[in-house]
Amino acid sequence: MIAKHIQEMINSKGASVIRKMFEEGIVLKKEHGEENVFDFTLGNPDLDPPQKVVAAIQEEAKDISHGCHGYMPNAGYPFVREAIAQKITKEQGLSVKGENVIMTVGAASALNCVFKSLLNPGNEVLVPMPFFAEYRHYARNHGGSLIEIPSKADFSLDLQAIKAKLSSKTAAVLINNPNNPSGKIYSESDIKELATILSEHNKKTGRITYLVCDEPYRAIVYDGAKVAPAFQFYENTVIVSSFAKDLSLPGERIGYIAVNPKSDAPEEFIKAVTFALRVLGCVNAPAFFQKVIAKSWDAQVDYSSYKIRRDKLMAILDKCGIEYYRPQGAFYLFCKVPSRFSGDDGDFCDYLKKYLILAAPGSGFGGKGWFRLAYCVSEKTIINSEKAFSKAMEELK
Numbered sequence: 001m002i003a004k005h006i007q008e009m010i011n012s013k014g015a016s017v018i019r020k021m022f023e024e025g026i027v028l029k030k031e032h033g034e035e036n037v038f039d040f041t042l043g044n045p046d047l048d049p050p051q052k053v054v055a056a057i058q059e060e061a062k063d064i065s066h067g068c069h070g071y072m073p074n075a076g077y078p079f080v081r082e083a084i085a086q087k088i089t090k091e092q093g094l095s096v097k098g099e100n101v102i103m104t105v106g107a108a109s110a111l112n113c114v115f116k117s118l119l120n121p122g123n124e125v126l127v128p129m130p131f132f133a134e135y136r137h138y139a140r141n142h143g144g145s146l147i148e149i150p151s152k153a154d155f156s157l158d159l160q161a162i163k164a165k166l167s168s169k170t171a172a173v174l175i176n177n178p179n180n181p182s183g184k185i186y187s188e189s190d191i192k193e194l195a196t197i198l199s200e201h202n203k204k205t206g207r208i209t210y211l212v213c214d215e216p217y218r219a220i221v222y223d224g225a226k227v228a229p230a231f232q233f234y235e236n237t238v239i240v241s242s243f244a245k246d247l248s249l250p251g252e253r254i255g256y257i258a259v260n261p262k263s264d265a266p267e268e269f270i271k272a273v274t275f276a277l278r279v280l281g282c283v284n285a286p287a288f289f290q291k292v293i294a295k296s297w298d299a300q301v302d303y304s305s306y307k308i309r310r311d312k313l314m315a316i317l318d319k320c321g322i323e324y325y326r327p328q329g330a331f332y333l334f335c336k337v338p339s340r341f342s343g344d345d346g347d348f349c350d351y352l353k354k355y356l357i358l359a360a361p362g363s364g365f366g367g368k369g370w371f372r373l374a375y376c377v378s379e380k381t382i383i384n385s386e387k388a389f390s391k392a393m394e395e396l397k
């Protein structure tokens with residue numbers, strides 16, 4: 001018999017709704033033709049991986065040396081960890097060595113390894129709303145729970161609200177910067193202040209509260225925006241990330257954990273997450289893509305086409321009278337459900353479906369009354385969706 005809590009999860013409307021929508025989209029596309037369905041559900045990048053990645057794939061595919069497909073140390077090939085350490089050093093402005101990096105099966109497995117390592121039964125992970133819908137499951141997978149903390153109206157961190165929820169049960173505060181689904185980038189001053197709050201809390205309780213920064217969208221920013229280097233401000237910071245979004249490799253499942261070398265007992269933490277990676281059944285990150293990434297992590301990518309798509313979709317929403325938060329990064333637009341629906345984002349997404357527009361209800365992201373449009377789709381999809389949005393909004397009048 002299926003375990004009760006899993007049965008509840010697969011039957012619940014909440015977090016699985018995006019995948020459900022995506023699958024319904026496949027059926028609708030068969031029925032109405034691909035070009036007539038406007039599928040904004042999934043953060044599946046439309047850009048092809050950059051040439052440097054393609055060249056690395058081609059080069060690595062030629063390697064047929066003995067043992068090239070074998071196991072390696074669970075944390076990854078040492079030379080790959082060194083390469084990612086260079087990336088982190090560049091991003092964080094602080095020297096990081098390969099031993100502080102653990103290669104993972106995407107950011108999803110990185111988060112699960114971190115939570116498995118940190119959570120005792122009943123422990124809590126604090127997260128500002130809105131947030132990536134899977135976080136609830138990831139915390140629950142390891143006996144913890146996600147404490148969802150309202151943010152300010154502009155989606156910036158409500159630091160006092162976070163402070164008020166810190167307790168001896170808090171294992172970590174999790175921030176996703178730039179944020180999925182809002183596209184918000186948390187300011188450097190907010191991260192610094194959060195660091196001060198966490199340090200004071202640690203002193204008071206004698207327990208280390210980790211700051212987990214989930215950063216798969218770090219490189220996808222607009223108008224010169226920058227993501228703050230949290231390692232510089234808070235010692236007990238862990239970065240989890242992947243190449244799913246910035247190098248358009250979500251299906252290849254390649255990610256990493258980087259532990260701040262200045263954290264308390266980083267060796268212990270690295271041992272713990274490496275053990276977690278093993279016993280969660282990942283064993284190690286995919287060998288082939290570790291080698292590809294070692295050669296191509298620094299590929300230059302032009303994200304301007306996402307900016308063009310963002311601007312085109314914002315113009316359509318403006319014309320139709322749909323309000324949204326202007327994203328500074330990532331590739332999502334978080335939009336307000338029209339007042340006629342009294343904040344019921346599920347109902348509004350069902351309504352949009354009648355016009356063959358597929359959107360993700362905000363409730364799954366802790367954003368009731370909002371819906372998310374992933375604009376990492378083709379420009380053609382965005383342009384052609386204008387008529388459908390206009391019609392849907394016109395008929396609400």
Ligand SMILES: Cc1ncc(COP(=O)(O)O)c(C=O)c1O
Pocket residue numbers: 043105106107108109132176180214216241242243244250254255
């Ligand atoms: C905020 C956030 N974190 C983590 C993930 C998981 O990424 P990956 O595919 O690398 O596991 C996603 C995927 O959409 C995401 O949006």
